Amino acid sequence: MNNKAEKRREQILRAAFQAVSEKGFHSVTLQDIADYADVSKGVTSYYFQNKEDVFRHLLEWVTEKIYKNEHAAISKEHTAPDKLRAYVHAAFANPSDNRKFYRVYLEFLAQANHNEQFRDTNDRFYENCWSIGREIIQLGQKEGTFANVDIDKASYTIRALIDGSLIQWLMQNNDQLHTFYRDNCLETLSNYLTNKNNQNSN
Structure with a gap:
């Protein structure tokens, strides 16, 4: 083309x-x-070909763009904590962009149950997201800054907390809470990956 x-x-x-x-x-x-x-x-x-063809390519295009932006953000940093911060900050781009993306993304998720192509595209998106998490966690364990958590489970947890936080923020309909949700997400993930919560309870 x-x-x-x-x-x-x-x-x-x-x-x-x-x-x-x-x-x-x-x-x-x-x-x-x-x-x-x-x-x-x-x-x-x-x-x-038709409206569904537009939507299929739209989901591929927007999720690939999100992944590339987030991977580019972590690639600029050198330590695992800095990469984690860059990942969360890239995911929490700004209220306007996050609102548009998650409104569209939630629309697609509602259709994914009945559309195999949408499900396949979403699966690829999450595999890409999890690969970012794995990269950060593996580096953190190599540095000794992150606890010896299960890498796959932790990579799922990272994305789940990012998306869950942003969806909850979206439902609040308050731009002023955007920074709160971003910082809370980062703090929670940092504590989880460094095992601070367990240390504090001992």
Whole structure:
């Protein structure tokens, strides 16, 4: 695919992302996506087979973008605690971006039960998220800064706490709580990985 076609496809996917975040999965039509992209419905149909094809590529595009941003953030740091902080801060990008992503993401999760392609894309996203967690934990154990926790279980826990915190923040509908949830998430993960809670209880 040439560069012009790739840019046009991304333009349509960005428009679909905005449309779903504002209108919801079921309400959005192919014409809505075209209108948001400021192109004709025919142009949208040229690049994608139908609405479901747009949504399948949208989920792939947005989750891959999230993963790349988060991996780039940890790659700039050298110690495990710094990588963990960078991971959490990248996940808690800012209230506006987090609100849009999780509104769209929750719409997709609601459909995933009935759509194998959505489930497969989400599985790949979580495998990528868990790989970031494993990388951080393995380094922390090598440094001696993290406790000898089970690496796979801990990688699941990291992402579960990040997503759970952000979804809970989203439901609060209060941007001022964004920093609180981010800092609380990081503190909880840091205590868990360094085993501070167990040390304090002894």
